[in-house]
Amino acid sequence: MEPKAKNRFVDYLNIDDHTVDRVIFSGDELYKTEQKKIFARGWNFMCHESQIPKPGDFFLNYIGEESVIATRDRTGKLQVFLNSCRHRGNAVCRAEMGNARAFLCTYHGWTYGLDGKLTGVPGFRELYQEKINRDEWGLIPAGKVQSYRGFVFATMDPEAPDLEEYLGDVGRTGLNFIASQGDMVVVEGVQKNRLECNWKIVVDNTFDWYHAQISHASAFMSGAFPRSLPDDTANELLHPFGSKQQRVLFGDYGHAISGPRLTDAVWDGLQRIAARDESIVPSPVMNSLLWRLDPRAGEELGEIGTRSLGHPHIFPNLFVSTITNQVALRLPKGPNETELWWFTFVNKDWPDEVKAGAISLATRVFGPAGMLEQDDGENWEMSTSGTRGLIAREYPLNYQMDAETTNLTVPEVGAPYIDTLVNEHAQLWTYRAWADWMSAESWEELKQNHATPQDVFKSA
Ligand code: FES
Ligand SMILES: [Fe+2]
Structure with missing residues (x-):
C-alpha cells in the first residue's frame, strides 16, 4: 500500500498526547480554507x-x-x-x-x-x-x-463519491433513526438562531456526555422535561460516569455516533412496557425508544442502531437528535459566528396531540427557546472567545479523557467502535478527519489518505 501523504494540518492536533491547538477554532486563514476544502467539497x-x-x-x-x-x-x-x-x-x-x-x-x-x-x-x-x-x-x-430516504444533500464537487457511499454505515444509520419511523415530515418552519461561536465547538458538544450534569443542572431541576424515561435509563444518561455504557461508532470522513447505549436491563424494561400495554399513546420520548423494538427498526438499524442512544453526527455539520426527532445544521458565519437551524420531524400519521407533544418537547429542549441550548450556547461562546487570545492560544485544549482505552473493535461487518466510559474519542475523530479534509487537494487524495480508526485508536 502507498504510504499516506504528509498531512500538515495534523500538526494542529497532538494525537498521541490527546490535545488540540486552540487556533483551529478562531483562525481566519484556517476558516477560509474550511470553506473551500470542507464545505464546498463535502455533502x-x-x-x-x-x-x-x-x-x-x-x-x-x-x-x-x-x-x-x-x-x-x-x-x-x-x-x-x-x-x-x-x-x-x-x-x-x-x-x-x-x-x-x-x-x-x-x-x-x-x-x-x-x-x-x-x-x-x-x-x-x-x-x-x-x-x-x-x-x-x-x-x-x-x-x-x-x-x-428523503434527506436532500448537495456538494459543489462533481468528483465527490455518491451520497450513500459518503454517508457510509454510520451516516446512514444516523438518518435511519428518523426515516425508519414511518412517513416522517418536517414541521413547517425551521428554528434559527445565531451564536458567537465557532461551528466546530458546537460539533464538539454533540458528542459531549460529560457536561450535562453540570451545564444543565438547573434545566433538569426545573421539571420542564417529561419524566417518561425509565429511571435507570435517566440515571445512565445524566450520571453516566461509573458505567461503561457508552459506545462510539466511527465512520469514514469524520462521521460518528457517540453516547449511551441501551443496556440489557433497559431493553428488557422497554419490552415489559410495550407488552403490558398495547395501547400506549406514545409520548415523543417513549416513542423514540419503543419503536426500536419494532422488527423493522432492527432490520434497518441493526443491533447497533436499535441499542444506541448516542448522538449521530454527519460531517461536517449535521447533528441528528434522535430523542427529539430533529436534525440541526450548524452553519458557519465567520470563524466566530454560527447559525443554528433546527428541523423538527413528526410522523404524518401520529394523532395531533402526539405531534403537538413532539413539537413542544423539541422547542423546550433545543433551538432558541430550548433550555439546554441556552446553557450550551453560553459555553460555546465563551469557549470560542477563549481560543482567540494570543496568550491563550499558546496552550492547547485537553482531550485526554479515557485516553488509555485500548478497546477499539473492528467487526467484519459494520463500523469500528469502542465500548467504554464517557469519553472524548468522537471529538478527536472529528478533528483528525478535519485535518484530512484540510490537507487533501482533491477527493481522490482524501479518499486515499484519510485516517482509519485504527490509525487513531488502540485495539485490545
Ligand atoms: S439582472 Fe441580476 S444583477 Fe443584474
Ligand atoms: Fe448540552
Missing part, C-alpha cells in the same frame, strides 16, 4: 423532500457561507444552485421557502428557469443584439444533488 444537508414536494417548491440554504436554492424543476428533479445572478451577483431568490415558476433577479430582471437556465434578459435584442449566449449564463449548479 451539505439542504432540506427534507417533504419541504419541497412539488415542482417549483424551493428552500434556501447554504453551502459554507454561500446562499443556495434547493428546488424541484418541472420534471420533479431535485436541483441546487448558487443563489447569485450571473450579471452582477445579486440574489435571485429572497424568500426562505415557497413555490416559484422561475427566479427573477430584482436588480435588472434576468430570469432563470427552475432548471437554472437563463430564460429572460431584458433588452436581449436592443441592448445585447441577441449576442449573449444564454446557455452559458445559467445559475451555477451544485456538482451533485442526491437524496437519501
Whole structure:
C-alpha cells in the first residue's frame, strides 16, 4: 500500500498526547480554507423532500457561507444552485421557502428557469443584439444533488463519491433513526438562531456526555422535561460516569455516533412496557425508544442502531437528535459566528396531540427557546472567545479523557467502535478527519489518505 501523504494540518492536533491547538477554532486563514476544502467539497444537508414536494417548491440554504436554492424543476428533479445572478451577483431568490415558476433577479430582471437556465434578459435584442449566449449564463449548479430516504444533500464537487457511499454505515444509520419511523415530515418552519461561536465547538458538544450534569443542572431541576424515561435509563444518561455504557461508532470522513447505549436491563424494561400495554399513546420520548423494538427498526438499524442512544453526527455539520426527532445544521458565519437551524420531524400519521407533544418537547429542549441550548450556547461562546487570545492560544485544549482505552473493535461487518466510559474519542475523530479534509487537494487524495480508526485508536 502507498504510504499516506504528509498531512500538515495534523500538526494542529497532538494525537498521541490527546490535545488540540486552540487556533483551529478562531483562525481566519484556517476558516477560509474550511470553506473551500470542507464545505464546498463535502455533502451539505439542504432540506427534507417533504419541504419541497412539488415542482417549483424551493428552500434556501447554504453551502459554507454561500446562499443556495434547493428546488424541484418541472420534471420533479431535485436541483441546487448558487443563489447569485450571473450579471452582477445579486440574489435571485429572497424568500426562505415557497413555490416559484422561475427566479427573477430584482436588480435588472434576468430570469432563470427552475432548471437554472437563463430564460429572460431584458433588452436581449436592443441592448445585447441577441449576442449573449444564454446557455452559458445559467445559475451555477451544485456538482451533485442526491437524496437519501428523503434527506436532500448537495456538494459543489462533481468528483465527490455518491451520497450513500459518503454517508457510509454510520451516516446512514444516523438518518435511519428518523426515516425508519414511518412517513416522517418536517414541521413547517425551521428554528434559527445565531451564536458567537465557532461551528466546530458546537460539533464538539454533540458528542459531549460529560457536561450535562453540570451545564444543565438547573434545566433538569426545573421539571420542564417529561419524566417518561425509565429511571435507570435517566440515571445512565445524566450520571453516566461509573458505567461503561457508552459506545462510539466511527465512520469514514469524520462521521460518528457517540453516547449511551441501551443496556440489557433497559431493553428488557422497554419490552415489559410495550407488552403490558398495547395501547400506549406514545409520548415523543417513549416513542423514540419503543419503536426500536419494532422488527423493522432492527432490520434497518441493526443491533447497533436499535441499542444506541448516542448522538449521530454527519460531517461536517449535521447533528441528528434522535430523542427529539430533529436534525440541526450548524452553519458557519465567520470563524466566530454560527447559525443554528433546527428541523423538527413528526410522523404524518401520529394523532395531533402526539405531534403537538413532539413539537413542544423539541422547542423546550433545543433551538432558541430550548433550555439546554441556552446553557450550551453560553459555553460555546465563551469557549470560542477563549481560543482567540494570543496568550491563550499558546496552550492547547485537553482531550485526554479515557485516553488509555485500548478497546477499539473492528467487526467484519459494520463500523469500528469502542465500548467504554464517557469519553472524548468522537471529538478527536472529528478533528483528525478535519485535518484530512484540510490537507487533501482533491477527493481522490482524501479518499486515499484519510485516517482509519485504527490509525487513531488502540485495539485490545
Ligand atoms: S444583477 Fe441580476 S439582472 Fe443584474
Ligand atoms: Fe448540552
